[in-house]
Amino acid sequence: AQSVTQLDSHVSVSEGTPVLLRCNYSSSYSPSLFWYVQHPNKGLQLLLKYTSAATLVKGINGFEAEFKKSETSFHLTKPSAHMSDAAEYFCVVSESNAGNMLTFGGGTRLMVKP
Amino acid sequence: GAVVSQHPSWVICKSGTSVKIECRSLDFQATTMFWYRQFPKQSLMLMATSNEGSKATYEQGVEKDKFLINHASLTLSTLTVTSAHPEDSSFYICSARPSGKAGELFFGEGSRLTVL
Numbered sequence: 665a666q667s668v669t670q671l672d673s674h675v676s677v678s679e680g681t682p683v684l685l686r687c688n689y690s691s692s693y694s695p696s697l698f699w700y701v702q703h704p705n706k707g708l709q710l711l712l713k714y715t716s717a718a719t720l721v722k723g724i725n726g727f728e729a730e731f732k733k734s735e736t737s738f739h740l741t742k743p744s745a746h747m748s749d750a751a752e753y754f755c756v757v758s759e760s761n762a763g764n765m766l767t768f769g770g771g772t773r774l775m776v777k778p
Numbered sequence: 779g780a781v782v783s784q785h786p787s788w789v790i791c792k793s794g795t796s797v798k799i800e801c802r803s804l805d806f807q808a809t810t811m812f813w814y815r816q817f818p819k820q821s822l823m824l825m826a827t828s829n830e831g832s833k834a835t836y837e838q839g840v841e842k843d844k845f846l847i848n849h850a851s852l853t854l855s856t857l858t859v860t861s862a863h864p865e866d867s868s869f870y871i872c873s874a875r876p877s878g879k880a881g882e883l884f885f886g887e888g889s890r891l892t893v894l
Contacts, residue, residue: 700885705869705890706887707871710884754821754822766812766824768822769821771820771821773819
């Protein structure tokens, strides 16, 4: 069975400072991992995905995430936060043996202070 | 990139009426589409898996007769909330998987339903 835990429900940073959104997963098989962003009253936008290629994945808008199998983590980072980064972020896991069904983390709300 | 369109994006209806939400894959065919529900400040909850040409597969606790799903073509799935009540008010999001591409999933913009 697969599961995802986003360790922080809220993260607040100042504009221009680094962003770290934490995600730990549990998976019986080699998973695919995703980060999605959701702006208020909007759908989901894919930031980046890991599918067993390079462990350091670069996404859109300057975000990146590193797959660490030993730590079962897939934390999302960005060197410098921008006001427009304020949104809800979801870490998602998918297993091929689960029919590629997505399991969503609880979400982390990122707030960016000016 | 692939585009999934949902319509309407906002809908307000009276209690007891039915509301249909459409999910269309605009530039690809999707054998499988998924419907999610999102309560305020919460994560997405998978409601059902919609398969073209066959009955939808509902998650535990989701009422089949309440949330009717039809996937009549490779580019369209519909979710009908029947006899809507205020507790059905929520944000509904669909996603679609291009046929033959495991792992790729594209999301619609979501539809906010408010039942008065």
